[in-house]
Amino acid sequence: MVAIHVTSEIKPLKKVLLHRPGKELLNLTPDTLERLLFDDIPFLPVAQKEHDRFAEILKENGVEVVYLEDLMAETISVSPEIREKFIKQYIVEANIHTERWKKILFDYFDSIKDPKELVLKTMEGLNLKEVHVSPENSLVDLVSESDKLIIDPMPNLYFTRDPFASVGDGVTLNKMYSITRNRETIYAEYIFNFHPEYKGQVEKWYDRYDEFHIEGGDVLNINETTLAVGISQRTCPEAIDGLAHRIFKNPKSKIERILAVNIPNNRAMMHLDTVFTQIDTDKFTVHPGIYGELQVFEVTPKGDDILVKEINDKLENILAKYLGHPVTLIPCAGGDRIASEREQWNDGSNTLCIAPGVIVVYDRNDVTNKILREQGLTVLEMPSAELSRGRGGPRCMSMPLVRED
Ligand SMILES: NC(=[NH2+])NCCC[C@H](N)C(=O)O
Numbered sequence: 001m002v003a004i005h006v007t008s009e010i011k012p013l014k015k016v017l018l019h020r021p022g023k024e025l026l027n028l029t030p031d032t033l034e035r036l037l038f039d040d041i042p043f044l045p046v047a048q049k050e051h052d053r054f055a056e057i058l059k060e061n062g063v064e065v066v067y068l069e070d071l072m073a074e075t076i077s078v079s080p081e082i083r084e085k086f087i088k089q090y091i092v093e094a095n096i097h098t099e100r101w102k103k104i105l106f107d108y109f110d111s112i113k114d115p116k117e118l119v120l121k122t123m124e125g126l127n128l129k130e131v132h133v134s135p136e137n138s139l140v141d142l143v144s145e146s147d148k149l150i151i152d153p154m155p156n157l158y159f160t161r162d163p164f165a166s167v168g169d170g171v172t173l174n175k176m177y178s179i180t181r182n183r184e185t186i187y188a189e190y191i192f193n194f195h196p197e198y199k200g201q202v203e204k205w206y207d208r209y210d211e212f213h214i215e216g217g218d219v220l221n222i223n224e225t226t227l228a229v230g231i232s233q234r235t236c237p238e239a240i241d242g243l244a245h246r247i248f249k250n251p252k253s254k255i256e257r258i259l260a261v262n263i264p265n266n267r268a269m270m271h272l273d274t275v276f277t278q279i280d281t282d283k284f285t286v287h288p289g290i291y292g293e294l295q296v297f298e299v300t301p302k303g304d305d306i307l308v309k310e311i312n313d314k315l316e317n318i319l320a321k322y323l324g325h326p327v328t329l330i331p332c333a334g335g336d337r338i339a340s341e342r343e344q345w346n347d348g349s350n351t352l353c354i355a356p357g358v359i360v361v362y363d364r365n366d367v368t369n370k371i372l373r374e375q376g377l378t379v380l381e382m383p384s385a386e387l388s389r390g391r392g393g394p395r396c397m398s399m400p401l402v403r404e405d
Contacts, residue, residue, distance in 0.1 A: 001014070001015065001402055002169065002201070002402060003169075003197055003198045003201035003202050003401070004166050004168075004169055004170060004171060004198075004201070004202050004401055004402070005166075005168070005169055005401075005402050005403065005405075006166035006167065006168070006221055006400045006401070006402065006403045007168060007221055007223060007224040007254075007403065007405060008221050008222070008223055008224075008278075008403060009220055009221055009222070009277065009278040009353055010278050010279070010280060010281065010353045010355070010356045011355075011356070011403040011404045011405060012062075012354070012355045012403060012404040013058075013061075013063050013352075013353075013354040013355065013400055013402075013403050014062075014063065014064060014402040014403060014404060015063065015064040015066065015400070015401040015402040016058060016063055016064070016065055016066070016398050016399065016400050016401060017066055017067075017068060017071075017160050017398070017399040017400075017401055018051070018054070018055060018065055018066070018067055018068070018158070018160055018397065018398060019067060019068040019069060019123075019157045019158045019160050020048060020051050020052070020055075020067060020069070020158070021042070021044065021047045021048055021051055021155075021157075021158045021387070022044075022069075022120055022123055022124060022157075023044070023120070023123075023124040023153075024123050024124045024125060024153035024154055024155045024157065025041070025042050025044045025047060025153075025155050026044055026124075026153075027124060027125040027127075027149060027152075027153035027155070028041045028042075028153065028155050029041075032152075035180060036152065036153070036155050036156070036180050037155075037156055037178060037180060037181065037390075037391070038155055038156075038389060038390055038391070039389055039390075039391055040389040041389070042386040042387065042389045042390065043386050044386075046385065046386045047386035047387050049383070050382065050383040050384060050385070050386055050387045051158065051387060051397070053382050053383055054360070054382045054387075054394065054397065057360055057380050057382055058354065058360070058398075061354050061355070061358070061380070063354060066401070068157065068160060068187055068191075069116060069119050069120055069123070070116065071187075071191050071195055072119045072187045072190065072191060073115040073116035073118075073119050074115075074195060074196075075190045075191050075194050075195040076115050076118065076119065076190070077115045078194055078195070078196065082190070082194050083110075083115070083118075084110070086186070086190055087106055087109045087110060087118075088102070088106060089186065090109075090122050090186060091105050091106060091109070093183055093186060094151040094152070094183065096150075096151070101150075104131060105126070105131065105150075105151075108126075108130075108131050109121065109122065119187075123153070123154050123157055124153055125149055125151050125152050125153030125154070126149065126150055126151040127147055127148070127149055127150070128147065128148050128149075128150050129147045131150070152180060152183075154180065154181075154183055154184050155390065156180070156181050156184065156390065156392075157184055157187075158387070158390070158392075158397055159217075159390065159392045159396045159397055160397065160398060160399040161216045161217050161271075161273070161392070161395060161396045161397065161398060161399055162174065162176065162181065162184075162215040162216040162217050162234075162271070162396070163176065163181070163184045163185045163187070163188050163215075163216065164185065164188040164192075164216060164399065165216035165219035165399070166221075166399060166400055166401060167205055167219065167221060167227060167247070167253075167255065168203075168221075168224070168252075168253055168254055168255065169202070169203060169252065170202055170203030170204060170205050170250075170252070170253065171188070171192065171202055171203075171204060171205065171206075172204075172205045172206035172214060172216070172219060172243060173185060173188055173189060173192065173204050173206060173207050173208050174206060174208060174213075174214050174215055174216060175206075175207075175208050175209070175210050175211070175212065175213050175214060175239070176213060176215055176234075177213040177215060177233065177234040177235075181215075182208070185208040186208075188208075189208055192204070203250060203252050203253065205243060205246055205247045205250070205253065206239070206242065206243050206246065210239070210242055211238070211242075212236050212238040212239035212242060213234065213235065213236055213239055214229070214234075214235045214236070214239035214240070214243065215234040215235055215271060216271075216399065217230075217234065217270065217271025217272065217273045217274065217392075217395075217396060218230035218231075218232050218234060218235040218271050218272045218273070219272075220272060220273065220277070220278065222259070222278075222319075222322055222323065223322075223323070224254050224405075225254055225255060225256040225257065226255070226256070226257050226258075226259065226322050227247075227255050227257070227258045227259070228258075228259045228261055228272065229243070229258055229259070229260055229261070229272070230260075230261050230263050230271060230272025230273075231260050231261065231262045231263065231297075232263050232265060232269065232270060232271055232272060233265045233266060233267065233269075233270045233271075234270055234271055235271075235272075237260065240258060240260045240299065241299075241306070243258070244258050244299045244301075244306045245305075245306060248300075248301035248306065249301075249304070256300065256301070257298055257299060257300045257322075258298075258299040258300075259296055259297070259298055259299075259318070259322065260296065260297040260299060261294060261296050262294065262295040262296065262297070263275055263290060263294075264289065264290075267391075268344065268345055269287065269289065269290075269344075270391075271396075273349075273350055273395050273396065274287070274344065274347065274349060274350055274393075275287040275289065275290045275344070275349055276290065276315065276329075276349060277349060277350060277351050277353070277395055278353060279330075279351055279353050279357070279359045279372070279377060280353070280356050280357040280377065281325075281356050281357075282323070282325060282326065282327050282328055283327065283328045283329075283330060283357075283375065283377070284315075284319065284327060284328070284329050284330065285329075285330050285331075285332060285348070285349045285351055285368070285372070286315065286329040286330065286331055286332065286349060287331070287332050287340065287344045287349050288331045288332065288335050288337070288340050289344070290315060291314075291315070291329070291331065291335075292314065293312055293313060293314055294312070294313065294314070294315050294318065295310065295311075295312055296310075296311045296312075296313070296318055297309065297310055297311070298311055315329060316328075316329050328375070330371060330372060330375055332344045332348040332349045332365075332368050333348060333365070333367040333368050333371070334367065334368070334371045336367065339367045340368075343364075343365040343367060343368050345391075346362060346364055346365055346384070346388045346393075347362055347365070347388060347391070347392060347393025347394075347395075347396065348361075348362070348365035348367075348368040348393075349368075349393075350392065350393030350394065350395045350396055351393070351394060351395060352393075352394035352395045352397075352398050354380075357376065357377055357378055358377075358378040358380070359372070359377055359378070359379060359380065359394075360380045360381075360382060360394040361379055361380070361381055361382070361393075361394060362381070362382065362384035362387075362388060362393055362394065363381040363382060363383055363384055364384045364385065364388060369381060382394065
């Protein structure tokens with residue numbers, strides 16, 4: 001099987017990347033919720049049970065599920081040098097800069113010999129009381145309360161949609177909008193650069209060291225030649241410019257145009273996939289908030305440069321033009337204002353399509369789910385009470401690695 005191959009949002013899903021929520025959720029506290037991009041603290045055992053059911057639904061439907069933590073454990077097991085390089089880079093990216101603390105923390109993490117245990121520990125965050133610091137070394141370090149977090153958790157890791165995005169036979173390895181989520185992209189960097197199954201197999205259309213932010217929730221594969229990218233709270237126009245220049249110039253890419261879709265810049269609509277996702281050849285779920293005329297920019301290559309053309313039209317007209325056939329937009333909760341705002345907030349428009357007309361959805365969005373069934377969709381419901389507190393749905397919690405053409 002190829003390493004990465006995704007040319008649509010709906011073709012049969014063969015392989016997908018997940019991360020099972022871990023103890024990083026236990027290091028969420030009320031005063032860190034806003035900074036760590038959560039709206040409440042999930043109850044970990046139930047969140048894990050819900051996530052296990054998500055994985056089970058995928059496997060029951062013929063999808064190979066791989067876990068980020070497993071791929072990363074395999075990557076740092078390739079050689080001691082890669083393991084050491086990862087630990088040192090992780091510590092610096094956790095904002096630890098004094099030579100003394102870099103040494104203390106390197107010794108701590110290097111003492112964790114099991115590779116998966118080490119990877120999970122880097123995801124969870126680290127409390128001062130877990131690290132033995134010899135008292136004669138420094139009063140400063142010990143005067144502060146002994147149970148403070150010295151390294152933040154990364155609670156958004158189960159939203160594997162965002163740190164990188166599969167496009168064709170490559171990925172955008174993303175520069176994320178927030179400091180907390182930008183740390184997450186280290187895992188994909190190491191997997192694509194050093195894991196035996198991905199090293200040298202995956203083109204990079206964007207890099208985590210690029211200047212401008214872009215996130216995978218904004219990247220939708222319309223088809224093999226057309227990519228939709230949201231201009232959103234999380235993805236800026238400059239990043240799309242940079243992506244276009246790079247992907248058009250790479251002979252290994254088949255992308256001929258990018259549709260930059262300008263959506264409201266707010267948390268409820270943080271990514272394009274929170275307001276619309278494709279669920280069948282000719283059907284999309286959509287948030288009523290983007291029902292009217294949209295501002296879209298068609299970006300195409302022009303010699304060594306790019307050509308940008310503004311299009312102002314209704315979403316269904318724009319999609320019909322580029323898909324080559326009429327489309328049906330199914331509004332979240334049927335367009336009922338209050339129900340659609342409630343259900344969009346809980347990711348009623350954020351469905352994962354595993355085959356044309358077959359979608360995984362959150363069970364809590366019952367109004368939308370009923371309408372989707374009435375429209376002929378096969379709706380696979382997953383439990384969601386705890387997972388939804390992170391403000392992401394089934395599409396957010398998955399990154400397709402391989403879809404059929
Ligand atoms: N593709 C998505 N819609 N991802 C949702 C990510 C939610 C996460 N708490 C954040 O704010 O980044």
